[in-house]
Amino acid sequence: MIYLRLMHKQTVKYQNPLRISAIVLETLLVATALVPAQLWTRILPLSANTPLNGPYPASIAPLITLLLYTIPTLIGLSCQQWQRALLYATLPAWIGLGLFLVAATFKVGAFYLVSPDHITANVSLLELFAALGSIGWLARFLFKMS
DSSP: OHHHHHHHHHHHHHHHHHHHHHHHHHHHHHHHHHSOHHHHHHHSTTOTTHHHHTTSOTTTHHHHHHHHHHHHHHHHHHOSSHHHHHHHHHHHHHHHHHHHHHHHHHHTOGGGTTSHHHHHHHHHHHHHHHHHHHHHHHHHHHHHHO
16 A cells, blocks of 8 residues: 555656646647747748748648647646646646737737637637547546556
8 A cells, every 4th residue: 555655656756747848848839839820931931831830840740730639638648637637738728828819919909809700719729628638537547447
């Protein structure tokens, strides 16, 4: 019994830095995905694929898309409680959308957030990340059963 508790504490020590680094990586990916294509073409004018792939080369663009979907799932998989799984999986979307909306208010105005088409897109992104985190959390039970 004591050995199991010690093993559990050791795995928790390793999970926290991995979870934090996954959240930071996902936040960076979401933030770069929310930057408009026109801005990427101004920042990187010599790249031909910049309007489509942003700062990433076309060869790794599918990997970036894969990471955008799998990292929230892995974050949810690493959490033992569903509340933390949802919070940690949606945290990159909250931060990325917050940065994007603050930057957008300089150009468009303060009410950019509450326009109907933007509300739908923002809520859809948060729902996607919450669903991916909950799928990861539910996968814990599948791995325990087998």
